[in-house]
Amino acid sequence: MTERLPETAWARRGDLAALVAALDPQAQGNCRWVGGVVRDTILGLEPKDIDMATTLVPDETARRLTDAGIKVVPTGIAHGTVTAVLPGGPVEITTLRRDVSTDGRHATVAFSAEWHDDAARRDFTINALYADPQTLAVYDYHGGLGDLADRRVRFIGDARQRIREDFLRILRYFRFQTRFGSLPADEEAESAVSELAPGLKGLSRERVGWELMNLLGLPDPAPTVRRMAELGVLEQILPEADPAGLAALSALVTHERTSGIKGDALRRLAALLPASTAVAEQVASRLRLSFAQRKRLSSSAARESSAADARALAYRIGMEEAHDRLLLNGADVAPLAGWDVPRFPLKGGEVVARGVRAGPEVARVLRAVEERWVTEQFPDAARVSALLDEILAHTSARGD
Incomplete structure (x- = not known):
């Protein structure tokens, strides 16, 4: 060279x-x-x-x-x-x-x-x-x-000595192996990281979280994360991950790539975890994630078992979290491409102007119109006005 x-x-x-x-x-x-x-x-x-x-x-x-x-x-x-x-x-x-x-x-x-x-x-x-x-x-x-x-990632000198100097080098090893390494990996390095993996528990959670998120943000971390599990490293930093999570991560990376969506570390972390809000919150706390990251991770944990309508989902929970849930479910995200989440065009004052007394009934009418509006894929203001007419007529017919 x-x-x-x-x-x-x-x-x-x-x-x-x-x-x-x-x-x-x-x-x-x-x-x-x-x-x-x-x-x-x-x-x-x-x-x-x-x-x-x-x-x-x-x-x-x-x-x-x-x-x-x-x-x-x-x-x-x-x-x-x-x-x-x-x-x-x-x-x-x-x-x-x-x-x-x-x-x-x-x-x-x-x-x-x-x-x-x-x-x-x-x-x-x-x-x-x-x-x-x-x-x-x-x-x-x-x-x-x-x-x-x-394309070999090799510690300088004695691998065990290098790791004992700073146990975070175990995670750095896997990050660099993902970026620059090839298989078979260096035998001494793998033996050392496996033997000394328990030392990761003595590191600050922030350092571990930072290194893990950087690894998961690389183009394809799935093979490396699987190897971390095989060598007993993953269980030291993410014991909640299981074989199903490893398979889910691999599937997610593939789905992101075929969908033309940039890989996302937090979404990939969610793939490794079971679909449990309690587990997501526990992991987010341990890794010292930000409030926004915790919210996203919890939302991903609440993912549906079946694919929801993409645009309806994005309207209800936001574009970013909708992408997370859809991709984690292997669902189609194409309907969201180039689409902006619209604002519901009907206001409470307009309902009151149609003779509905201010209060809970206005909120009920708004919810009913909004639900129809979302179901019909966000039609224009003229259709919203027609939907309001239908809802009010139905209400009047019931004598509400």
């Missing part, structure tokens, strides 16, 4: 050239692009973030940037990270580090001047790639280029 980054638009950005000039004006090689930006560029993907590593200590990094007129934010100064705010987007700049101690959740680090030290403390070989910003030469200390070529 290439030992230089291919020419790419982001590497030619003027604000990044100014950043490099500020940090390394004499081209001494004291800063390099690192991690995902290097990995993704080699794979021909558009990087989401641009990170830089440097031999400069944070105070010196901040001083040089400030002197060059570049805004600096001390986003993680205790761990050696500052953020340069650039017109093209922020860049995190972190001083080279080595681990002093770890407890499975947090690491105590010391600054280093050695690139090998910094590479050795990273999780996977494909994330320990560096590139010179001037020459675009790639520095690979742990065989990451070969692993990228073979």
